[in-house]
Amino acid sequence: MGHSGLVENYMSNMFLLPESGLGIIFLINVNDYPVTNQLADIISKNVIFALLGREQYDISGSPYIVRHLLLNGVYLALVAAAVYPIATIRKWKKKKQTTRLILFDITRHGILPLLSLCLPYMVGIPLWVVWYFVKDLFLVLLVNSSLLLVMGLYKILFAVFKA
Numbered sequence: 001m002g003h004s005g006l007v008e009n010y011m012s013n014m015f016l017l018p019e020s021g022l023g024i025i026f027l028i029n030v031n032d033y034p035v036t037n038q039l040a041d042i043i044s045k046n047v048i049f050a051l052l053g054r055e056q057y058d059i060s061g062s063p064y065i066v067r068h069l070l071l072n073g074v075y076l077a078l079v080a081a082a083v084y085p086i087a088t089i090r091k092w093k094k095k096k097q098t099t100r101l102i103l104f105d106i107t108r109h110g111i112l113p114l115l116s117l118c119l120p121y122m123v124g125i126p127l128w129v130v131w132y133f134v135k136d137l138f139l140v141l142l143v144n145s146s147l148l149l150v151m152g153l154y155k156i157l158f159a160v161f162k163a
Helices: 033-052 062-087 089-094 099-122 127-133 135-162
Strands: 002-007 010-017 022-029
Touching: 010 033, 022 033, 033 062, 062 089, 062 099, 062 135, 089 135, 099 127, 099 135, 127 135
Parallel strands: none
Antiparallel strands: 002 010, 010 022
């Protein structure tokens, strides 16, 4: 029987094992919710399994590193997608507005911001959890989405008033 909880930067797990006469509480300082939450659960269970003489889960550092690299790659791609249109706006103004370019801009400035805000849900983390436990990630998602939307609105206004 067990219960767990977490607040920003802290996590706890409590396990009561009446058949073994054990009660164990783990208090863990974590500042990396998207990646370490699962790792902390596995470590807690392994301590209990070791005390009970049961087989433990295999823990290797590579899933932790790989997940971090993937998340960092996604963050970098989001930042690049948001900053690139700003850096190249003069070049964009000189281009002929083809149907293909318009569809690309609709995707980049309309769909991509919505997808980036849904990204936490896609990996199984509600957005409110990101707000409370990973504020830096929340701000990256919010700022990037806002930049993309604002640039999209700018491009629409430029196209309308240019015509």
